[in-house]
Every structure is written in C-alpha cells, then in structure tokens.
Amino acid sequence: MAFYTFTEDTLRNFTISTFLKMGCSSEHAKLAADVLIKSDLRGIDSHGVARLSGYVRLWEKKRINPKPNIRIVHETPTTATVDGDAGLGLVVAPFAMKVAIEKAEKFGSGWVSVKNSNHFGIAGYHTMLALEKDMIGFAMTNASPLVAPTFANERMLGTNPMCYAFPAGKFPPVIIDMATSSAANGKLEIAQRSGKPVPDGWIQDKNGNPSTDPHELKKGGSLLPLGSDRDHGSHKGFGLSATVDILSAVLSGANYGPWVPPFVAFLEPSDNPVGEGIGHFLGAMRVDGFRPVDEFKSHLDNWIERFKSATPISPDQGVVIPGEPELLAEKERKISGIPIIDAVYDDLNEMAAKLGVKGLQSKV
Amino acid sequence: MAFYTFTEDTLRNFTISTFLKMGCSSEHAKLAADVLIKSDLRGIDSHGVARLSGYVRLWEKKRINPKPNIRIVHETPTTATVDGDAGLGLVVAPFAMKVAIEKAEKFGSGWVSVKNSNHFGIAGYHTMLALEKDMIGFAMTNASPLVAPTFANERMLGTNPMCYAFPAGKFPPVIIDMATSSAANGKLEIAQRSGKPVPDGWIQDKNGNPSTDPHELKKGGSLLPLGSDRDHGSHKGFGLSATVDILSAVLSGANYGPWVPPFVAFLEPSDNPVGEGIGHFLGAMRVDGFRPVDEFKSHLDNWIERFKSATPISPDQGVVIPGEPELLAEKERKISGIPIIDAVYDDLNEMAAKLGVKGLQSKV
Numbered sequence: 035m036a037f038y039t040f041t042e043d044t045l046r047n048f049t050i051s052t053f054l055k056m057g058c059s060s061e062h063a064k065l066a067a068d069v070l071i072k073s074d075l076r077g078i079d080s081h082g083v084a085r086l087s088g089y090v091r092l093w094e095k096k097r098i099n100p101k102p103n104i105r106i107v108h109e110t111p112t113t114a115t116v117d118g119d120a121g122l123g124l125v126v127a128p129f130a131m132k133v134a135i136e137k138a139e140k141f142g143s144g145w146v147s148v149k150n151s152n153h154f155g156i157a158g159y160h161t162m163l164a165l166e167k168d169m170i171g172f173a174m175t176n177a178s179p180l181v182a183p184t185f186a187n188e189r190m191l192g193t194n195p196m197c198y199a200f201p202a203g204k205f206p207p208v209i210i211d212m213a214t215s216s217a218a219n220g221k222l223e224i225a226q227r228s229g230k231p232v233p234d235g236w237i238q239d240k241n242g243n244p245s246t247d248p249h250e251l252k253k254g255g256s257l258l259p260l261g262s263d264r265d266h267g268s269h270k271g272f273g274l275s276a277t278v279d280i281l282s283a284v285l286s287g288a289n290y291g292p293w294v295p296p297f298v299a300f301l302e303p304s305d306n307p308v309g310e311g312i313g314h315f316l317g318a319m320r321v322d323g324f325r326p327v328d329e330f331k332s333h334l335d336n337w338i339e340r341f342k343s344a345t346p347i348s349p350d351q352g353v354v355i356p357g358e359p360e361l362l363a364e365k366e367r368k369i370s371g372i373p374i375i376d377a378v379y380d381d382l383n384e385m386a387a388k389l390g391v392k393g394l395q396s397k398v
Numbered sequence: 399m400a401f402y403t404f405t406e407d408t409l410r411n412f413t414i415s416t417f418l419k420m421g422c423s424s425e426h427a428k429l430a431a432d433v434l435i436k437s438d439l440r441g442i443d444s445h446g447v448a449r450l451s452g453y454v455r456l457w458e459k460k461r462i463n464p465k466p467n468i469r470i471v472h473e474t475p476t477t478a479t480v481d482g483d484a485g486l487g488l489v490v491a492p493f494a495m496k497v498a499i500e501k502a503e504k505f506g507s508g509w510v511s512v513k514n515s516n517h518f519g520i521a522g523y524h525t526m527l528a529l530e531k532d533m534i535g536f537a538m539t540n541a542s543p544l545v546a547p548t549f550a551n552e553r554m555l556g557t558n559p560m561c562y563a564f565p566a567g568k569f570p571p572v573i574i575d576m577a578t579s580s581a582a583n584g585k586l587e588i589a590q591r592s593g594k595p596v597p598d599g600w601i602q603d604k605n606g607n608p609s610t611d612p613h614e615l616k617k618g619g620s621l622l623p624l625g626s627d628r629d630h631g632s633h634k635g636f637g638l639s640a641t642v643d644i645l646s647a648v649l650s651g652a653n654y655g656p657w658v659p660p661f662v663a664f665l666e667p668s669d670n671p672v673g674e675g676i677g678h679f680l681g682a683m684r685v686d687g688f689r690p691v692d693e694f695k696s697h698l699d700n701w702i703e704r705f706k707s708a709t710p711i712s713p714d715q716g717v718v719i720p721g722e723p724e725l726l727a728e729k730e731r732k733i734s735g736i737p738i739i740d741a742v743y744d745d746l747n748e749m750a751a752k753l754g755v756k757g758l759q760s761k762v
Contacts, residue, residue, distance in 0.1 A: 108688060109687075112505045142476040145683060184718065185716060185717055185718065186717050187710070210641055212634040212638075217630075242711030261631075262626075267576075269718065273576055273720045274574070276572065276574060284564075284698050285685070287697075319477060320477065323476070323509075325472060325649065333654070337648055347550065353554075
C-alpha cells in the first residue's frame with residue numbers, strides 16, 4: 035500500500051472544486067470541504083476526502099440535492115426540527131448546530147433533530163462549533179444499517195456515532211467521538227485491504243456465528259454493537275445505538291433502523307421509507323448556564339491532569355484523554371501534510387476525470 | 399442461597415419506617431422508599447432495599463443529611479445547578495428532575511446538573527418522571543471509583559450509568575439504563591457470593607492483568623469500561639464514563655474521578671475533595687418540541703415492532719427492547735412479591751434491631 039502526501043490546501047481546493055462542480059454554492063462547497071479536510075487533518079482518514087467520490091455518486095443518482103433549502107420546520111425556544119432538503123449532511127449539520135447554538139445563547143441550551151439529510155462527516159466537527167462559544171457540544175447521527183442488535187443476525191443499525199465535546203482551560207478540549215459499534219467500519223475496511231483477520235467480537239457471519247474474517251460483512255455478516263456479545267454488554271452498545279437512532283430519526287421524521295438509506299450509491303434506498311433521508315441530533319449547552327466558565331475549565335483541567343497521571347499498566351502507555359490523538363494528528367499533518375493511500379488517490383482522480391475537475395498531482 | 403418473598407407493601411412500609419427513623423420528613427421517606435421499591439419491583443435487586451443499610455450507615459457517619467435544603471444555586475431558562483445539601487440522592491434527583499421538567503414545559507427542554515448529593519438509586523426511576531409528561535428523560539450519575547480507564551490499573555471512575563427514556567404509544571416505553579462499565583458491580587457481587595469465575599473482560603487484577611476471579615476487586619483490582627479492552631473499544635466505555643463524570647460533577651461542582659466519595663461507609667471520603675458530594679445530571683425534552691406526540695409515538699411503536707421482528711440467531715431468543723425485561727419483572731413481582739436473599743434479609747433485620755425499627759418477618 036503506497037501513500038501520496040498532499041498539503042491541506044491542495045486537498046481543500048480539490049474538494050471545493052468537486053463540490054462546486056456538483057452545483058453547490060461557493061459557501062456550501064467551502065463548508066463541506068472544511069468538514070472533510072478537518073477529518074483528514076485529525077487522522078480520521080475514513081471520513082475525509084476518501085468519501086468524496088461517494089458523495090459525488092449519490093449526487094449523480096439525484097440522492098443529494100446540491101442547492102438545498104435547509105430550514106426549521108418546527109420549534110420551541112430551545113428545540114427545533116430541521117429539514118435538510120436532501121442536502122449534504124456536511125452543510126446541513128453545521129446549519130442545525132448554528133440553530134442549537136443561537137438557542138443556547140438565548141435560553142441556556144438548544145437541541146436540534148434533523149431529517150432529510152445525508153452523511154455528515156465526523157461528528158467532532160459539529161460539536162467543536164459549540165466549543166468556540168464556551169458551550170458543551172453534542173452530535174449524533176444514524177447511518178446505513180451494518181450492525182446487528184444483540185441476539186439477531188440482521189443488520190438493523192448504523193455504526194451510529196455519538197460525540198460530546200467539553201471546553202478546557204490550559205489543556206485542549208475533551209472530545210469523545212465514537213461509533214457505538216465495537217469497531218468502526220473504517221477499521222474493518224483497513225483489515226479488508228490488508229487481508230488480515232480482525233479480533234473476535236467485531237463481526238459475525240450471516241448466521242450470527244462469531245467470525246474474524248473481515249470479508250464476512252460483504253457476505254451478509256454484520257458488525258457487532260459495542261460490548262461485542264451479551265456477556266460483555268453488547269445490549270448496552272445496542273441501547274446506545276438505539277438512542278442515537280431514536281433522537282436522530284424517530285424524533286425528526288427521518289428514516290430509522292433498517293430503512294436508513296445506504297451511503298453507497300450502488301445500493302438503492304427502501305421503496306417504503308418510514309421518513310425522509312437520514313437523521314442527526316445536535317445540541318449545545320452554555321457552560322455558564324451551570325457555573326462560571328473559568329471554574330468549569332479549571333476543574334476540567336484538573337480532571338485531565340489527574341486522569342493523565344493515573345497509574346499506567348505499562349510505563350510506555352498512559353491514559354489517553356479523548357480528543358488528544360486527533361489533536362496530535364492535526365498538529366503534525368498541518369506541517370507534514372495529509373497522506374492519501376493509493377487506492378483513494380486513484381479513486382479521486384478517476385472521479386475528477388469524469389467530472390472534469392483538475393486531478394490531484396502525485397509528487398512522489 | 400435462600401430467598402424470602404415479601405409483598406411490595408411490606409417492603410415499602412419497612413423502608414419508609416427506616417427513613418423516618420433517620421429523621422427524614424414523611425414526604426422524603428415516602429419518595430426515597432418509592433425509588434428503592436421501584437428498583438426491586440423492576441428486578442434490579444442490587445439497587446433496591448439491599449442498599450438500605452448502606453444509606454443508614456452513611457447517615458450514621460453524618461455523610462447523609464436527613465433534612466436537606468435542596469435548592470437551585472444557578473440557572474438560566476433551561477439550565478440549572480442544584481445543591482443537594484448532602485441529602486439522599488433518592489430525593490435530590492427527583493427534585494432536580496422536577497426542575498428540568500418545569501423548564502421543559504416552558505421552553506422545550508430543561509437540564510440540571512447536581513452537586514452535593516448521594517447515590518440516587520436506579521437512573522430509570524428519574525427518567526420515567528419525564529415520560530408521564532410525554533417528554534424524553536435523561537439521567538446519569540457518577541459513583542465511587544471502581545473502574546480503570548483504558549491503559550491504567552488505577553480505579554478512577556464509577557460504573558457511571560447513563561439512562562435515556564422514550565415514550566411509546568401502544569408499546570411500553572423504551573428505557574435504556576446502563577452502567578458504562580462492561581459489567582455492573584451488582585453482577586460481580588452475585589459472582590462473589592456464588593464463588594464462580596466471571597467472564598474475561600469484566601475485571602483486571604491490581605497489576606492490570608486480565609482476571610476471572612470475582613474477588614480480585616477486593617484485592618486492588620478494577621472493573622473495566624464497556625468494551626473490556628482497547629481492541630474491543632474500552633476507550634469508548636471510558637469516554638462514555640468520562641462524559642457522565644464531567645456532566646454530573648465538573649459541571650455542577652461535585653467531586654469527580656477518584657475523588658468521588660465511596661458509597662460504603664467504612665471507606666472515608668478524600669481529605670482534599672475537589673467538590674461537594676457526588677454529582678448527577680438530569681434532563682427532559684418535550685417530544686412536541688420536535689414533532690407532534692402522536693407521530694413520534696406511532697413511529698417509535700413501528701421502530702419497536704421492526705426491531706422485535708429482526709431475524710434471531712436462535713429461534714428461542716429474539717431481540718430484547720431496552721426496558722422490556724424490567725417491565726416484565728415489575729408485572730410479575732407486583733403479583734407474586736419481591737424475593738430477598740437471606741444475606742440481605744439478615745442485614746436488614748440487623749439494621750432494624752439497631753435502629754429500633756420493626757424487622758421484616760419471614761413467612762417461609
């Protein structure tokens with residue numbers, strides 16, 4: 035597997051050009067690119083430009099509306115439902131988060147459930163918008179069904195991530211951004227490419243038997259909820275995933291469970307949808323709605339310091355504060371660039387040639 | 399292990415008498431008893447009357463204030479911090495939930511962080527208060543440190559439960575009430591009594607080695623976060639537990655992490671606390687803040703129906719909807735009574751004799 039490395043700017047401009055070619059407004063193209071590039075910078079390669087051709091294919095199938103009329107369709111002072119008008123989740127979710135933040139500014143908190151959207155990139159991007167305002171950020175989304183509930187062998191839920199972001203003082207913010215499955219789909223894709231077996235407890239085959247074959251998912255198998263099996267709490271992973279599904283979709287009027295439209299364009303959405311598009315749930319709470327911001331931040335700093343000093347099992351690996359690895363990646367990649375694996379590089383340039391966008395030039 | 403079975407009323411009256419003897423008001427004694435009895439009814443034996451003598455011992459140590467002045471110390475229209483005045487969490491949490499519900503009635507949502515409290519019983523009790531108003535309920539609490547973060551062998555976090563409750567239509571509500579550790583402490587206690595080994599992935603010994611010996615916790619070992627190990631996502635369980643700790647305590651001004659005062663009275667709280675008591679976080683959101691209640695409920699019914707019909711791995715065990723087993727237990731125990739194991743029976747009667755409360759009479 036070869037890598038090509040690009041500067042942030044090169045990838046950003048390429049991504050903006052692609053979204054413009056889809057017919058997005060300049061504002062939307064820049065915002066959507068920002069979400070994807072942030073993911074690459076933070077080392078979450080599965081959710082960055084690697085997904086760009088996927089969005090394009092959905093647009094080609096007319097499943098993404100490049101000029102959406104994103105709007106509030108129902109609200110109270112602190113709650114709202116947003117209709118994403120089949121737009122890119124990459125622009126719908128920041129719109130909804132802005133609504134949540136504005137409500138929080140006025141009333142202390144704001145909560146927005148979103149329907150009729152598409153894949154929103156990394157949840158962390160959206161929660162970080164709240165951090166800038168000294169708010170706590172919340173984001174979750176449902177996704178294409180890949181995960182079987184405990185005791186079932188049918189794919190009923192997405193990897194349905196939840197994200198919580200807390201502003202700290204002298205330390206970087208604590209950002210918990212996690213799939214509610216035992217392993218994220220991106221990790222499985224890496225194993226598929228390398229042909230190596232995955233740990234027990236990540237997947238089951240189509241009959242519900244444990245498996246370590248990363249290709250099992252393509253043969254009708256499923257990912258497993260966080261906890262892996264009943265003895266280890268997979269009913270909790272299922273419960274968390276259900277929470278994401280209900281808050282994101284049953285509450286907004288989006289599709290839920292097995293009805294969630296697939297991200298891959300070669301699979302058709304259900305003929306009998308139970309809602310519109312996919313769903314998200316975003317929220318913001320003012321820290322100073324509970325205690326003065328400087329008090330909260332200095333205690334969160336103390337929390338971070340204490341957890342980092344917890345006795346390590348091995349002297350060479352201490353406790354990792356959630357959000358820390360992503361921040362380290364971002365600092366490093368800002369300087370040394372973003373590595374793109376050859377398969378993604380080829381895919382992007384094939385897409386670019388088809389669209390008439392100037393391709394990426396490998397410098398290696 | 400023998401069982402004695404009591405009617406709900408017998409246990410309720412015994413529990414009320416005990417709280418009255420502690421000096422609680424009649425209103426508080428009834429409410430606190432209701433929380434404990436609800437737990438026993440719902441089959442969560444570890445959080446019901448089995449804990450009553452624990453509360454009494456904390457009161458004897460003057461760590462529980464039987465006549466607390468529970469009050470709001472900071473607020474915005476939709477957020478508040480409540481000082482529990484060292485009262486029973488069993489009455490502090492319902493107070494805070496009532497505040498959240500009143501705020502939600504006016505503004506769509508309400509969120510309350512609580513400091514200076516004690517163990518609040520089952521989280522589900524508090525979220526269910528929101529269901530009665532067609533609201534979605536949220537509850538979490540931090541707890542005595544028993545769980546080691548990923549890569550550490552030091553107990554830094556409680557089993558820190560999170561609970562989400564959603565009102566359905568023709569079906570019972572969906573109630574996700576879960577410890578963020580791979581196994582709840584109650585399950586470990588059962589294994590300790592039976593002397594049987596526990597599954598791999600529940601605990602580690604004091605050096606951080608995997609163990610299946612349920613007594614390891616008493617020798618300096620720790621419970622593990624949901625996910626059990628890094629490969630299976632224990633960093634996610636750690637992240638969820640951290641979220642509970644931060645929302646419950648860093649936000650309110652309670653103790654967090656290893657500073658959380660122990661529930662057992664024979665262990666002293668820290669000499670250098672970072673806050674007051676333990677912390678909770680409670681919330682309520684009006685369903686009709688997002689869409690009409692009947693629409694939400696009929697879609698949640700559809701969600702439940704679809705998940706229950708997911709293809710089972712084994713024909714004799716289908717998908718379990720969160721909250722369903724507890725409701726079945728409640729229906730059954732309302733009729734046939736609540737079983738109490740002999741060790742708890744002896745403990746309760748020993749406590750009663752000491753306090754001068756009329757003991758439980760075994761009828762077996």
